[in-house]
Amino acid sequence: MDAHDNAPAPPPGCPAHGSGGRVPLYGPEFAADPQAYYDYLRHYGPAAPVELAPGVEATLVTDYSAALQLLQDSGTFRKDARRWRAFNEGKVGPDSPVTPLLAYRPNCMFADGADHLRLRQAVTDSMARVDPRRLSHSTEQISGYLISQFSARGSADLLGDYAKQLPLFVFNELFGCPADIGDRVLFGISGMFDGINADKATEVLFQAVGELVALKRRKPGDDVTSWLMQHQARLDDEEMVHELALLLGAGAEPLRNLMGNTLHRLLTHERYAREGGLIDEALDDTLWENPPMSNYAPHYPATDMEFAGQQLQAGDLVLVSFAAANTGPSLAASRQAGSNRAHLAWSAGPHACPSKEPARHITVTAIENLLNELPDIELAVPENSLTWRPGPFNRALATLPARFTPVQPVRHGGRQSAPAATTPPAQQAVAAGRPERAGLWSQFLNWLTR
16 A cells, blocks of 8 residues: 555554555454554545455545545435446455445435435435334333343343344334244344355345235335335335335344443443443443444445545445544544534434434433343453454444343233233234244244233
8 A cells, every 4th residue: 555654553463564455444453453443544644545355445534524525425426336346347246245235225325316315205204203102112122021031140141132132123113023024034134244144144034024015015004114115205115125124234233233332331431330320421422432333334436536635436435434533633622522413423414324313212222221120230251351243344242241130030911011002013913813933023022912
């Protein structure tokens, strides 16, 4: 790479050191200390040459002002991944580990202009119809169920046992998934992000979502799927499937990471334990310093150009580092002055996250419920022994082991049940006598009706 003469040394283990190559954003070294990499990347200026996976080149914007300029300039930078020059030229193949999150799909994330406005408005309007009280009730029920599965043990992996599962369950509820479809949605999304039989998992997810669309065409309900379908944008079945897969998949993984990273902060910073009642503050601190999606927002310049000190060709892949922009020098004064929501963790511009308020609501409710049920919960291992999952996009722990005083779970019969008028269709189906199934979503629905 063309490093400046006064450049700092690359972080330990960085293959770019003296090789003339790009800075890699994958592997255990980057996962262990990404801030060291961001500090190094800043010597290039507002943007830097990086490698997302072997052979996958990109330009990473690390400066806050440059990131805002890119995110808000939909004329110069496009989202349609069919413009991706390296992919079109065969330099990046469909089997690359980063392709599933970068390749084109017909949804609002990869659309521009009028198509984007139509698809995006359908999502925004439908998500705005979610009742915060219903969302709180659903999150509390699901939280209680998940806690009941491990509370008597006195120990848990707060990621695998809690943060990973809760968002998927909440979304199944919001989108009106019946038991059999919900089980396959959980399997599909988990497999896609965990890399376990990812091709099969993707196939299962899209088949399940297709069945959900067909079901709601016949029998609409009081759920996000039906609201999307009824929207004046008039989404066809293909658009419905891809919009739903985007909302379920792209929503669940960042929310899992946000919950996990916030819990990590609460359990490893004494100030929160000492002062108490600071879940919202811990959440904002996490969004600033450890955002769940650290590097993403893929864009492609429409023409050859110079941007942020880098020469770009039309169709080059350009990403935004939310983590680097949030922690850069230009934002330090703003944060110290009390602008606690000025970060880019939710992105910005026309493609900013449409579900940030529900995401905050779910995270705070789930963490409050966990701490209320298990008030003496603490980290079960030394903090420096925790491992972060490798990869260029997410910032996520592999596990978060915790311990607490064992608590016998309360039988659901002793809990207050939801009023019949607000019981979601999926729960009504189980209550009506649908046979018990083995899937995770089915187990939860049966637990609710006992």
